[in-house]
Amino acid sequence: MAKILIVKTGGTFAEYAASHGDFENWTATGMGLAPDQWECVNVQAGRTLPAPNGYAGAVITGSHDMVTDRLDWMRDTEAWIRRAVEAGLPMLGICFGHQILATALGGESGFHPNGLEMGVVDIAVTEAGREDVLLGPLAPSFKGNMAHSQTVLRLPENATLLATGSHEPHQSYRVGKHVWGVQFHPEFNADVIRLYRRDQRDKAIAEGRNPEALRIEAADTPKSATLLKRFAAYCLTR
Template identity: 60%
Template sequence: MHKFLIVKVGGTFADYAAERGDFEDWTVRGMSLAESEWETVNPQNGANLPDPAGFAGAVITGSHDMVTDGTPWITDTAAWVRRAVDAGLPLLGICFGHQLMADALGGKADYHPDGVEIGTANITRTRASEEDPLFRDLPEVFPGHVTHSQTALKLPQGATLLATGSHDPHQSFRVGESAWGVQFHPEFDAPAIHEYISRREADLAASGRDVAAIRATVRDTPQSASLLKLFANYCRTR
């Protein structure tokens, strides 16, 4: 059985990672992977991305960077996404990964015109999601943790919109049979999103946001978290 690849395009705050692990750790825990079942590559630090054909599936993590930064590692990772999709490698892009996939495959990522989305949002499945192997058994509306300034403003041509939200109309999409993007964070738990709200509290308050109201949205998100295991199982059984 091939391993899973975690494409680490960013990490959480260094001190928080020292306490609770980093994005790749949260992701593989959610996927219920044994240590022998996965490996990670960090293109942000200059590592070369491997041949997509050698893996069961790949997850592209979130990042504190922005897709529109256009740095060489972002351009290289976007090119790898196109190769992976052409090769039929199952992909799951989370937040930055979702935006990068949309941009790389012909859509457009940029800053959301209504600003930051943060807290726990209601994610609403579309009619098309009823035929999707990851989303079809989820509730019609379910909670997902969100923290992002950029978004997939435009989806790639031919993409299937799977989920929407009141702030972000493109909460999830699929390209082809097995390349998914999710704007929300299935790997976050409630303590993690509380941490992100606290870290951004001053900026949120300065921009006129009601931080207490944002905190009040936070709740557990078992349905969105289940997508990680659903993706792993899909990759194993396809």
């Protein structure tokens, strides 16, 4: 059976990853995959991505890097994304992955004009999203975990908007039949959000800002987490 490829574009804080696993582990666990059903390529570390044919699907992870950094590995990943789309590979981009997918396919990503969004937010499924194989079961609305300062500013021309929110207008989109981007983190749980909340509080203190102004809710979001298993099922049974 063909495996699902996890394209690692970054990782969480090293100390936390050492005891709790990293983005690729959380994603594979969320998809319900056995160890022999997935493999990971760390493109941030300079690893070369394999040819997209031969895989059942691919997930592009989040990252602490910014799409606007335009590093060499990002350009190489964008070129691979375009080849993967041409090859018909199902793909799911999460947060940074959502943004680099959009950039690779003709959209635009950059800093959100209204700044950081973090914690649990309400996400609304669009009319088109209600018919989507991944987003449809989440309709009409669901809660998702967020941790981002960049966003998809402009969707690719042929993208379909699937979900939106009060802060983030492009919570999810689909390009073609089975290339999805989600700005929210279906692989995050409450503990992960608490970790990022602590990081933001530390940064606020270091910058002389009031950390109490950071009202960041942390909670599990089990409804949004189901999206990962649906993506895996779609890839492995189509």
